[in-house]
Amino acid sequence: MARPETLSAPEGDVAAGPAPELSVVVTLFQEGATLDELHRRLTAALEASGRSYEVLYVDDGSTDGTFATLERLHAGDDRIRAVRLKRNVGQHPAMHAGLSRARGDVVVTMxxxxxxxxxxxxxxVEAVEAGYDVASGRRAARHDSWGRTLPSRLINGMLRRFTGVAISDFGCAFNAYRRSAVEPMLGAIGRQKFTKALVxxxxxxxxxxxxxHAPRQGASRYSPLRLTRLALHVLAGFWPQPIQTAGVVLGAVCTLASLALGVYGTVYxxxxxxxxGPLLLGALVVAVLGVQGFILALVGEHLGRIQRVVEHRPLYLVDKEI
Structure with a gap:
């Protein structure tokens, strides 16, 4: 796949030899303890499929020896490729580092x-080969706490509304893509936090x-604050004309509230x-301030995105590639 010019990091040469049928991109962060098991199970499944393949592991700034394990795995199998980023940049920029290097006609992310x-x-992979551009993983029985599943349902609902795509699990990173579907979006993948929704x-x-979907080993890395920021990112990235719409909604709500209070006050x-008056006026002021705060947060998200684009900041810097 073509690599966007915005990446200033030194990138290694494209792997030699014929392109494989399948590329698997695996993002890692502090997974040194379970990486050997993951690799054993993954290669067993790929070998059993009978397809030619490559596995691209992206170490997203781990400090627990993850990359040392990757170097050992690569030494035993040249179908294993690995990239280490200089610092932890997040799942989707790390996914871009793998997608931009993948050579297979079908690319699986996980x-x-x-x-x-x-x-x-x-x-x-079989679902994509049946004629679809994307096989979207759907976690049939999630093993997450309510603190993760409830925000996930909210974000999934927003994405269905704003993208017009009626799938149930945008947040699942376990997907297969036809290469031709991913390539046109490479310039935006990573800057947008929902790769599947973008494609x-x-x-x-x-x-x-x-x-x-297996139970998580260890605590989730998605705190309530991070989930809130993720929701704002969805609104800023996928909601068409969010500021204008929010302004119209705010105006309509405030107008209706004023009319209702006026009628109630007159009758009472x-x-x-x-x-x-003082109690109802105070409640109205607090409600309006809350809506204004939400809109300011949305504006801040937009301004931050504009700043990152204008400054041409790289998504990540590559520390080492094998």
Missing amino acids: DGDLQNPPEDVPKL LSGGASVVEVDVA WITESNFP
Whole structure:
């Protein structure tokens, strides 16, 4: 796949030899303890599929010896490629580092935390080979806490509304893509935090595939603050004309609230001769301030995105590539 010019990091030569049928991109962060098991299960599933393949591991700034394990795995199998980023930049920029280097006609993306079972890779690939651009993984039985599933449902609902794509699990990183569907979006992947939603928003055909979901080993890296920022990113990235729409909604709500309060105050004043103005006025002011704060947060997200584009900041810097 073509590599965008915005990446200022030194990138290694394209792997020699004929392009494989399948590329698997695995993002890793502090996965040194389980990487050997992941690799064993993944290569077993790929060998059983009978397709030629390569595995691209992207170490997203781990400090637990993850890359040393990758060097050892590469020494035993030249189909294993690895990239180490200079610091932790997040899942989707790290995914871009793998997608931009993938050579297969079909590209599978997955996390390296073993919540995505490698044994389901052939199932996703077969769905793409059946004629779809994207095989979207759907976690049939999620093993996450309510603190993760409730925000996930909210974000999925927003993405369905704003992209017009009726799938149920935008947040699942376990997917298979036809290479031709990913290439046009490479310039935006990584800057947008939902790679699958970005690819599908371009009109790619999609089928949902149920995949297993294992319990998480260790605590989730998505804090409530990070989930809130993720929701704002969805609104700024996929909601068409969000500021204008928010302004219209705010104006309509405030107008209706003013009319309702006016009618209530008039009726109460006539019937009771006592209008509770200070309390209702205070509630209205607080509500308006809350809406204004939300809009300011949305504006801040937009300004931050504009600043990053104008400054041409690289998504990541590559420390080492094998």
